[in-house]
Amino acid sequence: xxxxxxxxxxxxxxxxxxxxxxxxxxxxxxxxxxxxxxxxxxxxxxxxxxxxxxxxxxxxxxxxxxxxxxxxxxxxxxxxxxxxxxxxxxxxxxxxxxxxxxxxxxxxxxxxx
Amino acid sequence: xxxxxxxxxxxxxxxxxxxxxxxxxxxxxxxxxxxxxxxxxxxxxxxxxxxxxxxxxxxxxxxxxxxxxxxxxxxxxxxxxxxxxxxxxxxxxxxxxxxxxxxxxxxxx
Numbered sequence: 156x157x158x159x160x161x162x163x164x165x166x167x168x169x170x171x172x173x174x175x176x177x178x179x180x181x182x183x184x185x186x187x188x189x190x191x192x193x194x195x196x197x198x199x200x201x202x203x204x205x206x207x208x209x210x211x212x213x214x215x216x217x218x219x220x221x222x223x224x225x226x227x228x229x230x231x232x233x234x235x236x237x238x239x240x241x242x243x244x245x246x247x248x249x250x251x252x253x254x255x256x257x258x259x260x261x262x263x264x265x266x267x268x
Numbered sequence: 269x270x271x272x273x274x275x276x277x278x279x280x281x282x283x284x285x286x287x288x289x290x291x292x293x294x295x296x297x298x299x300x301x302x303x304x305x306x307x308x309x310x311x312x313x314x315x316x317x318x319x320x321x322x323x324x325x326x327x328x329x330x331x332x333x334x335x336x337x338x339x340x341x342x343x344x345x346x347x348x349x350x351x352x353x354x355x356x357x358x359x360x361x362x363x364x365x366x367x368x369x370x371x372x373x374x375x376x377x
Contacts, residue, residue, distance in 0.1 A: 200367075203363070211363075253362075254299060256302055
């Protein structure tokens with residue numbers, strides 16, 4: 156398996172623009188997690204899905220953030236409108252079961268100018 | 269609020285020494301515990317998992333868990349310069365992994 160695949164690897168956008176980050180989990184994994192990493196706050200859980208259903212979105216910072224998982228092999232994280240403070244590395248991870256190890260994608264480095 | 273605490277470091281050790289990394293967590297109901305390694309500019313990679321009290325060894329790595337004290341540690345024996353990275357402690361209080369901010373380890377040759 157190719158592992159968790161994220162795209163794009165880097166994204167530079169202007170404040171106010173819409174940004175969409177994409178993730179393909181490991182085939183057969185039932186759980187998908189979105190994390191955001193910054194120097195100040197570390198690795199924060201934003202939202203996670205089980206069998207394509209959002210289970211806990213309490214980590215989503217604002218209504219500007221939304222996530223979907225239309226099928227078992229694809230998820231998106233959207234920020235609309237984007238702001239400079241959204242600049243961070245966004246990771247997608249997947250796991251076979253809940254309560255087990257998660258495997259991370261390469262991340263998307265987002266810069267909002 | 270579920271929290272995972274780690275000393276940010278940097279922790280500096282000479283090559284060949286033992287590096288000791290520590291982590292405490294707030295949710296007493298947590299059942300699964302992990303250590304991830306993250307090189308600069310890369311994604312976190314799993315190096316150890318531990319689920320029950322005591323020690324678990326894998327090569328040069330030993331994870332230790334004490335649920336009564338809500339404490340997890342990672343020992344790295346015979347530290348190598350290639351071990352220089354940030355080590356993230358992760359705890360599962362429910363379903364998802366909650367991470368500490370990480371400890372930066374520097375191994376000098």
